[in-house]
Amino acid sequence: MxxxxxxxxxxxxxxxxxxxxxxxxxxxxxxxxxxxxxxxxxxxPPMQFWRMLKNYKSKNLPYAPSPGILEHTLAWVKYYSDFGVKLQANQIIPTVGCAEAILLAIMAVTDHGDELIVFEPLYSSYKGIAEMCGVKLVPVTLKVENNFSLPSSEEIEKKISKKTKAIVVINPNNPTGTILTFKEINLICAIAKKYNIFIISDETYREIVFEGEPFTFLKMKNFADNVIVVDSVSKRFSCPGARIGCIASYNQEVMSSVLKIAQVRLSAPTLEQYALVPLLKNSKxxxxxxxxxxxxxxxxxxxxxxxxxxxxxxxxxxxxxxxxxxxxxxxxxxxxxxxxxxxxxxxxxxxxxxxxxxxxxxxxxxxxxxxxxxxxxxxxxxxxxxxxxxxxxxx
Ligand SMILES: Cc1ncc(COP(=O)(O)O)c(C=O)c1O
Incomplete structure (x- = not known):
């Protein structure tokens, strides 16, 4: 059969x-x-996006390079610089939405049987992606009555084993709508450093915060090697159908591993990479x-x-x-x-x-x-x- x-x-x-x-x-x-x-x-989505699509001149529609169309990747560099983060073009790889960025990040840092610490409830695609990669998600449970705040460091550390490769955070969070406090951000960074594990930070909703300022873990320069940001234009530019996101990390070993996998899957969409350039350069x-x-x-x-x-x-x-x-x-x-x-x-x-x-x-x-x-x-x-x-x- x-x-x-x-x-x-x-x-x-x-x-x-x-x-x-x-x-x-x-x-x-x-x-x-x-x-x-x-x-x-x-x-x-913003008019500039449609305008750029309409203005595409070439009669060919080639693959984009695996590390991204340079103009597009440089637009991400400018985008992050508007949040006070200084990245080089080779520290960013465009992906097919954040969904693919999550997949590439997990594949880059885990092997079959490894574990990731996650906070539940969590965006459900992580469960499917973990299955695809043969990786176990180890949950730390958060409660609505407690406004989904993180528990103490000890409670999280209890879940860490020799197989733990990363701790995943989604900030701002889908499905809870919460934002990490600075205390929680510091706690995550301290755990990552103590156990030598990565932080995979899903910042799809970075700007959609109702109090305070948008944040990125890329600002935590003391933990630069640990941090891998998975990102997306889907929500911030209201264009989930464009299927563009990216992975960003200062860790060159991580980026080289991501690039190898990115080459296997060829590239993120060409037209949409072009169309998003002006928006990324002036997002606010x-x-x-x-x-x-x-x-x-x-x-x-x-x-x-x-x-x-x-x-x-x-x-x-x-x-x-x-x-x-x-x-x-x-x-x-x-x-x-x-x-x-x-x-x-x-x-x-x-x-x-x-x-x-x-x-x-x-x-x-x-x-x-x-x-x-x-x-x-x-x-x-x-x-x-x-x-x-x-x-x-x-x-
Ligand atoms: C937390 C989170 N990460 C990733 C994604 C996937 O986003 P994309 O459309 O960029 O693949 C979503 C989509 O809803 C999401 O909520």
Whole structure:
């Protein structure tokens, strides 16, 4: 009998997309499903991006070089310099989104059977990528009641073994919407130094912070060799379809390893690398604008959620997600109810069950993740649907 790999058998269906058949069924019946499940913003990318695409002159569409089109990589150099970080072009390699940057970073620092420390709940693609690489994720559990703060250094250190190669942080965080405090940043750096492990810092949402300034681990110059940043234009320029991200590190051995793998997969998209040059060189006017918009959306969602009886959540500080503990036993069943049964003015809601953002079994069963990626008017309607649906579900 033909058999596919064990590896793929172990990869779970994306929790973000698994309700698609039920959504299609509801939509076929004329029901409008308000989708707060995917981190796919409704905001338009900046005009410069389209202008650059339209102005592409050549009749050929060649591969880009594996280390990136120099003009593009230099635009990343300028981008980071706007955050006070001085990188050379050979310390940055463009990738196919942050998703590929994560894959390349993990492949560059681990071998089969190695371990990575992660904080759960975490962006679920890490679980699939770890399976692909044959690497074990060792979770440190964070709790909504505690605003997802990190535990003490000792608690984290307990999870470190001889096989630990890196500690992964996502800051600002998907799915929790939290931002690391300076104390937490220092704690992570100290652990990385003490145990000689890497820090893989996912900074996809760097600018989307509602209080304080954007941060990057590349600023931690005393830990320069430990830090590997995985990055993306998807959210900050509202263009996830461009499929551009990068890996950045001062560690030349890391960058040489990444480059070898980058050469095997050839290159990141050519057209999009060109189109992003002006934006990377002058990112702040656009990102400042969208942060204001996400802040308004955060306020609409959080204010309404915090008034719902027996709903537990904390005010997100960044990115555009919130983890919410609902008064239900199983959020999967509740979402099934939303899609199959509950209707309010011929509308319903799609949100993501949080269980699959955890690695430990039986955690997050009554939690959901809400992505506030729609306009405030729609978010108000969505929160009303959630409130009414919870009432009806309880009955
Ligand atoms: C934390 C985090 N990292 C990486 C990614 C992947 O981003 P990209 O579109 O750049 O591949 C996402 C996408 O939602 C994310 O939330």
């Amino acid at each position: 033909l058999q596919v790999s064990q590896r793929t058998q172990r990869i779970i269906a994306s929790p973000i997309r698994k309700f698609l058949p039920l959504v299609l069924e509801a939509e076929k019946k004329g029901v409008k499903v308000i989708k707060l499940n995917v981190g796919d913003p409704d905001i338009e 006017p656009y990102t400042k604008k969208i942060v204001q918009e996400y802040k308004k959306r955060r306020d609409v969602v959080f204010e309404r959620l915090s008034k719902m009886p027996k709903v537990v959540c904390r005010r997100p500080q960044g990115a555009f997600y919130i983890i919410v503990k609902l008064p239900v036993d199983d959020s999967d069943s509740f979402i099934n109810f939303l899609l199959k049964t509950f209707r309010h003015n011929k509308k319903t809601l799609l949100i993501t069950p949080a269980r699959d953002f955890y690695i430990s079994r039986n955690l997050g069963k009554s939690e959901v993740r809400i992505a506030y990626v729609l306009k405030t008017e729609e978010l108000k309607e969505a929160m009303q649907i959630l409130r009414l649906a919870l009432q009806e579900y309880k009955n």
